[in-house]
Amino acid sequence: MSYDELYIKSAIRSIADWPEAGVIFRDVTTLFKDPKAMRMVCDAFVQRYMNQPITHIASIDARGFILGSVVAYQLNLPLILIRKKGKLPGDTISQDYSLEYGSAAIEIQTDALEPGAKVLVFDDLIATGGTVLAAISLIRKLGAEVHEVAALIDLPDLMGSQKIQDSNVPVYSLLAYEGL
Template sequence: MSYDECYIKSVMRTIPDWPEPGIQFRDITPLFKDPKALRMIADSFIQRYIDSEITHIASIDARGFLIASIVAYQLNIPLVLVRKKGKLPGETVYEEYKLEYGTASVEMQIDAVTDGDKVLVFDDLIATGGTVLAACSLIKQLGGEVIEAAALIDLPDLQGSARIQDAGVPVHALMAYEGL
């Protein structure tokens, strides 16, 4: 484990039994109060993508927006939003995906990406992968190409990153936490 990863993990906190019993919630909000940790995170993603072919970052609602906006700004590329259905104005496309109990959906504005755009999908955390896969589907519907899915945290025991990779999308996460 690198110094950066150790430091970032030391700043984060785990909240047991939230939002329901048995869940170990990985709370990233303390990272935004620690400029050193936030800089480490942003710099890591900026360095990874500075010479890449990506033309857009599609960030998933809502914590992903906070980090992705810094990265998009530093890379001088557009940030486009993937939000819960009903949260974006104008004409949108949406995609439903399965949750453990029921379904949810995300949407993008129809002009967010177009043919030939090379898109990085960004979220704060990959759990089951449903939200990222739905975002990838929307990007493809709009003519974009998904280059990679990136997240601050991967929860590999939930198999989300494996599902995303099985769908043909490479995954990059700064750190992983075993267990739920």
């Protein structure tokens, strides 16, 4: 692990037994309060995607918006929002999915992407992969391609990143935490 990774990990708070017993919640809000850590994270993503054939960045509600918007700005790319059901105006399509603690649905506006667009999907954390897989499904329904999924944190023991890769989408994360 490099110094930068150590510093970034030190900026993320781990909360035991939340939202339920036996879970260690990785709270990235503390990273957002640390300008040095936030800059390191955003710079790492910008460097990775600077010369890749991406036409759009899609960010997942809500913490994915923070990272995705900074990277979209730095790369001068359109930012597409994938939101919880009922939060986007206009015509939308939705996708139901399962998550660690229940089920939910996300939506995208039907005019958000054109067929053939090459999309980078951003989220803060990959756990079981349900939210990201639902986002991939929405993007594909609009005729666009998912270039890669980017996340700050991967929880590999929950197999979400493996499920995403099994759907023929590469995954890149800056950090991984073992265990729940």
